[in-house]
Amino acid sequence: MKYIKFYFNIMKREICSQTEYRISFWLDIIGNLLSFLLVLFFFEVIYLHIESIGGWTKYEVIILVCLSQIVDSLYEMFFGSGVTQIPRHILQGTMDNILTKPINSQFFLSIRKFRWQELGGTIYPIIPLVYALNHLPVNISFIKVVCTCILIISGVIIRYSFAITLVTTSFWFVKSEALYSLYQELFTLTRYPASIYKGATKLIFTFVIPVIIVANFPAMILIRSTTFLHFFLGLSISIFFFFISCQFWRFGKKHYTSTSS
């Protein structure tokens, strides 16, 4: 209860601080929308010339791209800015203030920035998503939608767990920003159909760096009549990575030596 109230306060504070620079706030939103449309345009043009990519038709890929965008935006909205600031707190020693607060440090650091700009990114992909679903011969049952939503959340958890693991390394290394942008680029691979990977790459991208799980799994639940094996696999892998990242954070925290003064 305390945490929920706390969270609402953060959201209120953030909408004030972000809308202060109104023009850059809107430019951010437009930029986000444009880069999403760019990906859709990319696949539109490719599908002018071909029928399918390893069994994925145009509408299926549109659904995949939309889901990938939703996961991305959810991650950026809830955790993105907070997580990227962690290395700075560690380097400059301002972690002291946070560690002394009566709240879980990982929780607090991860959620302390709420990016309202990303809200659009979680909503506008729904339009092409519904449009594409209408063009596919699939029955959407309530249970499918629920499972898809749960897998979207586990995709966000995977994104988050990887990010927090990366920034935790800044307890030891100074330069983790470059690694973080590398990670961001790596997770742009979520928008491609899983069928482009084969053999070892497929295994790595499912179990080691699970970019396939993030968007492909919810998409498959939604449009393919797959068994619910995907569902349980996706869910358990995301929980596993979340658990590991929490442990790693706790381990890293022990190495924290307040730097300033």
Add this chain to the structure above:
Amino acid sequence: MRHKLQLYKKVMLNTIQESNVYRANYFLSFLCVVFPLVGILLLWNKIYSDTSLVGGYNKTLMITYFILATLIGELVAPCIWREISIDIKDGGLSKHLLKPLQYHWYNFSIYMGDKVPYSLAGFIVIGILVFIFKSSFYFQTNLCNLILFFLAVSLGIFLGWQISYLLSLTSFWLEDNSGLFGITNVGFAILMGSLLPLDLFPRIVSNIAFFLPFPYLLYFPVKIYLGKIPLDEIVYHIGFQFMWILILLLVNRIVWRKGIRKYSAVGG
């Protein structure tokens, strides 16, 4: 004149030396470009397992197109605009106005100093990629095409600088132009041909693009390498590159004159 050129050269060498300190960063930032590229290459690899020709490109040409497009895309991408904007906003421009160097060429030296080590890192990374995909990389053996390719790329880099500088000068009028760059980047990706080869687009889009300077940054140089443009047409396109460079040089000069009149040397 010679003395001045030496000064500009010195500025460029300084920038190269500076970036040499952060060598590891260069490789990491280039890896950031390579990850999406690997995704795209795997995507095309899969597409070509079902078909042999997409919009007139076979697999070799397509893979080569994207590898080269990534490298050249980085070389012509706008950079140091942030520094120029800060100069204009915070009054740092004043001290440059007193120097015996022209602001435009001074920044061009820095721009080149940024691009040279970056392209070296790029060549190494791309070299590794070519090695991995060597069975589907197109090696151009015609010397004439290769020379014209390098000429077109060099002109493209210079043209890219002109566009980047023009965009930076908008900070004389705009409060915060970082959003502008976010938006123009999307337009660039389409119009340069770094998203997809321009001839795959619907006619309308590619026809609009051909009326603009952007295809001369990336699309035409890569097509010259691939040998898909006949020689007499290449000459004609390189003429267009020169034309756009001259136009933009002139526009930049006018915009600079207008802007400097508006410049108020904040904090100076």
